[in-house]
Amino acid sequence: PLANNLIENLNQTVETFPLELFKCNSCNNCQLSYNVDPKLMFDHYLYTSSTSKSFIKHFDDAAEKYIKQYALNKNDLIIDIGSNDGIGLRKFKELGFDILGVEPAKNIAEIANKNNIPTINSYFDSDAIKIINEKYRKPKIILASNVFAHNNDLLEIANSAMNLLEDNGVFIIEVQYIVDTMKDLTFDNIYHEHYNYWSVLALQNLFNQLDYSISNVEKIDTHGGSIRVYIEKNQMEINPSVKNYINEEITFGIDKIDVFKKFKNQIEESKFNVLNNIKNIKKMSGKIAAYAAPAKASTKLNYYGINSDIIEFIVEDNPLKHNKIIPGVNIPIYNVDYLIEKDIKIVIVLAWNFFDYIVDKNKSLIEKGIRFISIKELEDSNFNF
Numbered sequence: 001p002l003a004n005n006l007i008e009n010l011n012q013t014v015e016t017f018p019l020e021l022f023k024c025n026s027c028n029n030c031q032l033s034y035n036v037d038p039k040l041m042f043d044h045y046l047y048t049s050s051t052s053k054s055f056i057k058h059f060d061d062a063a064e065k066y067i068k069q070y071a072l073n074k075n076d077l078i079i080d081i082g083s084n085d086g087i088g089l090r091k092f093k094e095l096g097f098d099i100l101g102v103e104p105a106k107n108i109a110e111i112a113n114k115n116n117i118p119t120i121n122s123y124f125d126s127d128a129i130k131i132i133n134e135k136y137r138k139p140k141i142i143l144a145s146n147v148f149a150h151n152n153d154l155l156e157i158a159n160s161a162m163n164l165l166e167d168n169g170v171f172i173i174e175v176q177y178i179v180d181t182m183k184d185l186t187f188d189n190i191y192h193e194h195y196n197y198w199s200v201l202a203l204q205n206l207f208n209q210l211d212y213s214i215s216n217v218e219k220i221d222t223h224g225g226s227i228r229v230y231i232e233k234n235q236m237e238i239n240p241s242v243k244n245y246i247n248e249e250i251t252f253g254i255d256k257i258d259v260f261k262k263f264k265n266q267i268e269e270s271k272f273n274v275l276n277n278i279k280n281i282k283k284m285s286g287k288i289a290a291y292a293a294p295a296k297a298s299t300k301l302n303y304y305g306i307n308s309d310i311i312e313f314i315v316e317d318n319p320l321k322h323n324k325i326i327p328g329v330n331i332p333i334y335n336v337d338y339l340i341e342k343d344i345k346i347v348i349v350l351a352w353n354f355f356d357y358i359v360d361k362n363k364s365l366i367e368k369g370i371r372f373i374s375i376k377e378l379e380d381s382n383f384n385f
Helices: 038-042 053-069 090-093 105-113 128-135 156-163 178-183 200-208 242-251 258-284 295-306 352-361 363-367
Strands: 021-023 030-032 076-082 098-102 142-145 170-176 215-221 226-232 288-291 331-334 346-349 372-373
Touching: 030 242, 053 090, 053 142, 053 352, 076 156, 090 363, 098 128, 128 156, 142 156, 156 170, 156 200, 178 258, 200 226, 200 242, 215 242, 258 288, 258 295, 295 346, 352 363, 352 372
Parallel strands: 076 098, 076 142, 142 170, 288 346, 346 372
Antiparallel strands: 021 030, 170 226, 215 226
């Protein structure tokens, strides 16, 4: 099922689609075999970036870095593609810069505009670009944070962004890093919203087709391992990081099939381990709940076959997801207070990338005897309850 399309009740029809990761032997991009119509996934969206304080800090720090790095002045326009609730633009706004978000989900664009983040409710398409050209100056920076995987018209988006930029502008992309996904077995980051899974080698091949080259690459720690990639319109020099990343990827074997076969085998082994460990936990402790319902949780729960017979319910900090149900496995989602009401002792954290944050936030529950376990821990055959 579509990971973020939570259902309202168990009588609701749930559409399912193939979820297969393919690798291109020509350009080395990794992409899904089947492209779901984006309108089914993005026109009404339940994910708000600002639910996470660590994400707020990440984007606030990034804004301050770009201001310094590119000597931005208050007349410079910053555009964010797939801007969600405005999280990537709020620090620029706070510091007095000219900003504009482009967000396809109507409900999320409304939230951003209510928060005084000027946002066009649109995909980054010819209509949006026409509005920008008519009403705004050329941007100095265009951001695409965790959205460059979310579209299949890659050349069109990249070309449109580069053409839209002012002559000394820069396109800054943040994407989950396929090498980290494979090394750390974070395959739950694979879901239908993410059409593409990026390496620096594949991104370089993409921008080379448009006669641009990546200027710089940085490692960032979002989503269990991501990269930040800079493409400068009037490129003066290429940072050694670009060549270093590509060399490391080739050494890793990203251009070969062997590492993908190993990845496949590890995924299958993780399913065996998780089901074995979670059955032992249930046998010893009775009821089990889970914490957080990110999109990645849908991939894991559906692939493992963990339904409401195993995990009774999920609690979630994002109120937009309360009283909804994970499709395919029929696990309901409630407010965190539900843990106390139902006298739960074991909580499996599905948002493993926020495990430390979730544990820290819920110290009072831990003091009451509730134990938090990351889903990642259960993938280990040596896990000891």
